[in-house]
Structure formats: structure tokens, C-alpha cells
Amino acid sequence: MTSQEIKNLEKKVSQSIEKLHFPNYESEEHSRYVVRKKNYSSVLIKRIPYLFTCNETNKLVCLQNYSILIEGDEIKAVAPPEEKIEEDRFDLIYDASKRGGTVVTPGFINAHAHSPMYFLRSSMFLDEGENLGATLSKLPVWESKMNAEELTLSAIGDLTEQQKFGVTTTLSHYNNFESLDQAARLTGQNVINAISVASHVSPKNSPQLIEDLMEKERTFSKLAMAVHYLYKASPEVLRKVQSLIEKNNLLFTCHFAETKGVVKKNFQIHGESEVAVLDRYGLLNKKTLVSHAVHLGSEEIAKLVKGKVGVVHLPTSNQIHKSGTFPFWNFHKAGGFDRIGLGTDSVISKSRLDILTEAYHTRITHLYLKTVKFGSLFKMMTINGARILGEEKKGRIVPGMKADLVFWKLKDRGFIPFDEKNPFSLIGNLITHSGRTARDVMVGGRFVIKDRRHQKIDESKLLETTQNWHMRLRGKV
Incomplete structure (x- = not known):
């Protein structure tokens, strides 16, 4: 495509999706969130009941009550529960222990x-x-x-x-x-x-x-x-x-x-x-x-x-x-x-x-x-x-990796009951139950989904648009 064709495409798409956006939705606070700065760059995910990741030696580990410290799009630290963290320096704080708890995995x-x-x-x-x-x-x-x-x-x-x-x-x-x-x-x-x-x-x-x-x-x-x-x-x-x-x-x-x-x-x-x-x-x-x-x-x-x-x-x-x-x-x-x-x-x-x-x-x-x-x-x-994919900075929750995280509701039929003495049973439940939507999703240090609602796209309007355009396409075939 020529540069002018690309500009025309961007204009058409912008017009089509203008109604799909959630303007300023990200600024709304939720009980798990404390948002001090709308355009946040530093994030603390604290008191995570169960965090699953492969470590630097590729071993799957379960970290209980750990916290994740994020700057920009990068994970800076994964802190144990006994480590004291100065919360005042973070733009956004997510308390993963609230409302029944959360299981966190890499994206x-x-x-x-x-x-x-x-x-x-x-x-x-x-x-x-x-x-x-x-x-x-x-x-x-x-x-x-x-x-x-x-x-x-x-x-x-x-x-x-x-x-x-x-x-x-x-x-x-x-x-x-x-x-x-x-x-x-x-x-x-x-x-x-x-x-x-x-x-x-x-x-x-x-x-x-x-x-x-x-x-x-x-x-x-x-x-x-x-x-x-x-x-x-x-x-x-x-x-x-x-x-x-x-x-x-x-x-x-x-x-x-x-x-x-x-x-x-x-x-x-x-x-x-x-x-x-x-x-x-x-x-x-x-x-x-x-x-x-x-x-x-x-x-x-x-x-x-x-x-x-x-x-x-x-x-x-x-x-x-x-x-x-x-x-x-x-x-x-x-x-x-x-x-x-x-x-x-x-x-x-x-x-x-x-x-x-x-x-x-x-x-x-x-x-x-x-x-x-x-x-x-x-x-x-x-x-x-x-x-x-050659994306070695993705796929695990360790310092230096990209902050791509998924937050799953712990108090959920897909997880409960599980063996508290062997929390790896949560992974078995997650996979065999499968097909569930995540509660929150972070890509590159930014929440794209909060409380199951997309932060950039109004999904209700997206579904209407998808159906209309699908039928329009059928009319062409």
C-alpha cells in the first residue's frame, strides 16, 4: 500500500472504531486498584496468593504471597512477602489478595x-x-x-x-x-x-x-x-x-x-x-x-x-x-x-x-x-x-522480562476445590476446566482488560459491528 492508501485506511478505521472506544475508562478506580496517576508508568502488584511461572532455569514454580514491581513495560522485581516495599512511589497499586484472591500467570x-x-x-x-x-x-x-x-x-x-x-x-x-x-x-x-x-x-x-x-x-x-x-x-x-x-x-x-x-x-x-x-x-x-x-x-x-x-x-x-x-x-x-x-x-x-x-x-x-x-x-x-518466536523477554515472570501478565479469579468454579498443600493442582484445574476468561490482563505494563472489561474497545459495540460487517460480507459472496 502507498503512504496515502495507508493514511486513508487509518482514517476509515478511526471512523469505524470511534464508537468502540472506552474513553477514560482506565481512570475509574476499582476496589483492587489504587490509581494515583492516570498515565501510570510504575505498578505494584502486591500480595499475590498464587503466582505461577517458569524461573530462569525453566522450572515451573509457585510463589505464594509475592509481589511484582513494574517500571514502564518491564518487570523490575519479584519480591517475597517478607520484603518491605515503599508503596508511595508507585502510580498504580493492585492488591491481588482482595475479593477472594487472584492467580497470576505470564501472558x-x-x-x-x-x-x-x-x-x-x-x-x-x-x-x-x-x-x-x-x-x-x-x-x-x-x-x-x-x-x-x-x-x-x-x-x-x-x-x-x-x-x-x-x-x-x-x-x-x-x-x-x-x-x-x-x-x-x-x-x-x-x-x-x-x-x-x-x-x-x-x-x-x-x-x-x-x-x-x-x-x-x-x-x-x-x-x-x-x-x-x-x-x-x-x-x-x-x-x-x-x-x-x-x-x-x-x-x-x-x-x-x-x-x-x-x-x-x-x-x-x-x-x-x-x-x-x-x-x-x-x-x-x-x-x-x-x-x-x-x-x-x-x-x-x-x-x-x-x-x-x-x-x-x-x-x-x-x-x-x-x-x-x-x-x-x-x-x-x-x-x-x-x-x-x-x-x-x-x-x-x-x-x-x-x-x-x-x-x-x-x-x-x-x-x-x-x-x-x-x-x-x-x-x-x-x-x-x-x-x-524469538521473544525471549516474554513468557515468564522474572526481573528483566516484559510485564505481560494474566490475572485469574481464584474464587471460581474453574479453580475450586484445589489441594492447598499442593497448589500446583491449580494449574491442572486451569487447563482441564479451560475456556474461561481472565479477570485482568496486562500487556507491556498496561492493563488492557480490567475486571473482564476491555480498556480500549467497547466489546458490546464491537459485537454489533462484527455482526453487521459479517452479514455485509455474506452479501458480497
Whole structure:
């Protein structure tokens, strides 16, 4: 898009969302909050009944009655209950012990989404037959009818829903950078904006687009590159992708070995396996992120693990689309667990944009061989996701990390009863009950959700807008 087109998009979006804002809502005080300064930069989260995080050695720990000290967007200290804290120096104080108490976790990482597709929820329900391929083949028709303004509003709906479920960082794979970038600005979400360099919906997308985007002076999301499937990218495109990664330290992502048909098609186009294609073009490394990774042999898995390629598990999507079962334990046996994260996919693949249910589905999908421990699932939602996205400052609550925090109501059916002598039982309850909305969510030291109400977007009006625009889109198809 030209600079003028971007300005026009921003104007249209601003007009569309003007009624969605909660003006000055953040200044309202709540019983858990003491707000001394509206534009706060220093925050004290005190007397947290249960704080769960992985520490510096990647061990899951439970800290009881600790406090978190935040300056700007960074965690400065995690203080034990006996440490005296001068509360007068903080702009905002949150008392986590009040109103039944709070469980605090790091913000969750959604390593694979398609946020601008949110308006397409229920669109594939028109067909309920067995021919899933024919149903999904209609998807590009719907997508081609969406303009930049609709994509932006759609992404706002998607990101705010993820935030409600405790997701604070999202990798979204799509073909339009500006729409998602504006949605990131308006929602306050951490977004990795993976743009297709070979797109059937936007044929003009190419590696040159990435180079052009690198020249932008200011963005609100982090640029990355994507192709839907490797067989859709020519050797020239893949060589250019590798060059851009090397020069600019960008992340590259793709759907990978998702179905037997995809594996066969890749052999037809490239004459070798998808793992071999990555290797041939210098992409078998930690800057590459593959999603699904279902139909792989042991040797291919070993090469991915050796190359430290990030893997995104999408158990719900795999089941809904009849793709097959991700070889979780084969990756685990090969030493690849620490580079497996979780993703929701789009609302076409999973109507609920909730990482907790993905963790639960991971547990029940693979339990016939062994049991995926709750601690392992917690790591997949947090530090593993951060690691494969190259976001090492996210995913845990320790000094020096970004202040991305989720506050869960302790006095809740999803937690109670639990074993007070073994508070780790709370993690099991959180995952198996799943599907709950967080009470408060902080992204980069700022509350984007307070008492389950979004601070930047009026969700009631957002739902009205989403429904109206969805029906408008149906009229185009």
C-alpha cells in the first residue's frame, strides 16, 4: 500500500472504531486498584496468593504471597512477602489478595493465528457434509471480498477475544500488513505480523513487499515472513526469503506436512520432502517456524530438532480438518519438546481463540501413549512459545522480562476445590476446566482488560459491528 492508501485506511478505521472506544475508562478506580496517576508508568502488584511461572532455569514454580514491581513495560522485581516495599512511589497499586484472591500467570503465547479472518466465523458452517476439501476451497472466495478496512476490524475482534482468554502475544499469518498493524495499535496486543510472500489471495505479495515494509519508519507489530505451503513458493522466492532472514533477522513461518495431500504436492513441485526443501534453501534453523507438522517420519523429525526449527502444535485444527495426529512423543523422544508451542489457527479451524483449550486437547490427544504433564503444557503456552518466536523477554515472570501478565479469579468454579498443600493442582484445574476468561490482563505494563472489561474497545459495540460487517460480507459472496 502507498503512504496515502495507508493514511486513508487509518482514517476509515478511526471512523469505524470511534464508537468502540472506552474513553477514560482506565481512570475509574476499582476496589483492587489504587490509581494515583492516570498515565501510570510504575505498578505494584502486591500480595499475590498464587503466582505461577517458569524461573530462569525453566522450572515451573509457585510463589505464594509475592509481589511484582513494574517500571514502564518491564518487570523490575519479584519480591517475597517478607520484603518491605515503599508503596508511595508507585502510580498504580493492585492488591491481588482482595475479593477472594487472584492467580497470576505470564501472558500466554499464540504461535499460529490468522487474525484478519475473524469475520469469517460461521462461514464454513454452510456446508456440513463429509467433503471438507470442497468446503475449505470456498475460503479464498470469502477472503477476496474483504477490503483493508474489513480486515482491520476483523483483526480487532480476533485479538480482543484472544486477550480475553489470557493471550498477550500473537503470531498472525496473513497477506495484509497494515490492517493487522493497525489492529495491534488499537488493541495493545503484542503481534508478530507474518506476511505471505507467495499468496493465492494476494498474488502481488512477494519478497519485495517485505523489503518495502522494512523501510517503514514506525510500526505497531513485528514483521515476519510466511508462505501458506512450501509448494506454493518458487525456488527464487525461497532463496530470497533466506537472504532476507540473514540480512534482517526475520522469522519465517509456514504450514508444514499438514496433510498427506500437502506432502504429495510438495514432492510433485519440488521433487523432495518439505524438510529437504528447508534444508536446501538454508531454512532449517531456529528462524523458521512450522505449523501442524503432522505427516513426518523419524528422520525428518530428527532433522527439524537438530536444526532447532520451531514447531506449532494445533490439536483442535488437526482434528477438525481431519489432518491427522501430530507425532508429539516422537518429537519429545528426539529432544524437541522445548521448541514446541501451541496455536489456535483461525476461527475457521477453531471457533474459540483460547490457548488453554489447546493445552487440554494436547493432553487428551496424546494420552494413549503417555500423559503430557500439566507443567509441560504450561511451558508450551509460555516459555516454549516465546522461545520459538524469538521473544525471549516474554513468557515468564522474572526481573528483566516484559510485564505481560494474566490475572485469574481464584474464587471460581474453574479453580475450586484445589489441594492447598499442593497448589500446583491449580494449574491442572486451569487447563482441564479451560475456556474461561481472565479477570485482568496486562500487556507491556498496561492493563488492557480490567475486571473482564476491555480498556480500549467497547466489546458490546464491537459485537454489533462484527455482526453487521459479517452479514455485509455474506452479501458480497
